[in-house]
Amino acid sequence: MDELKLVVASPFKKKATSSLSIKDFEFALSFDLKWMAPDLASKVRDKAISSRLLRLEGDRLIPSFAVDKIEIPHGFRPSGNVFAEKSPIEELITMISAKSGKSEKETIAGINTLQERFGDLVDIEIAALILAKEKGCDIEGIYQKVYDKFMDND
Template sequence: MSDLIYSVSVPFKRKGKEVLKESEFILVLAIDLNWFNPEEAKNILNHAQRAGLVKRDGEIVTPAFDISSVEIPPGFRPGSDILLKNLEKKTLFDRIIERIIAGTGMEKRKVISLINKKQEELSKLVEIEVSAILVALEHGVAVNDLLEEEYEALVSPR
């Protein structure tokens, strides 16, 4: 799993709650754990929302995946490059993979293997992102918000 998924999971696990206020989430990452400064912690939260890992309703933050399926490695601390990685625009394919990992708890290698298998089943007649979306849907992972983006990519000239 990625540092982002672990970093998002820790505040919920640490507080023992399934719902946190935005300020609680940020304080755990910035003050309790001293992993980030408050602005960086807010950036992590924003990226997690864009990646579909959390949902926000006003000040309320809820995970968009089963937190109990995430096992934080002992001594985990996010790599110093997590902020740089999160500032880069991830491809649609990467974001779908990240969602499948978060939603199922599968390792990245297994997810990619399933996507490749789906691609072969479809005789490579569709884009790899479509195969990834199908794998996500087969595993009950919500990707509805990404469908429009994929549709636009399919109909626009490359």
């Protein structure tokens, strides 16, 4: 299970709700759960939105996955890894998984299958972009990162 998804699900499970205000989400991470300082809670919120685990509707945060299906392990506390930047492929896998409702393992298999269909003539990130687009993901934010990665290799 993706650690960020566990962190994002926790405030919703704790409050038994399907949406939270930004303030309530950050307050839950900082003060209710005592996991992080408020500025880090804001970073987690931004990362969850950019990873498509949360969407912002008005002033409400809404998970893009079934929170009730998430099991938070007893004694769970996020590691420092939750604040680390994800690579473009990791972001795409998270995005596709959230949109399709499939596990990350199933998503990776789908990306690999698509790459094989192209005879391995495209890089894994390109196959992931194509699959994300096919699944209806908003790839605008990640497209530039993938583009930059390949332009830097020239």
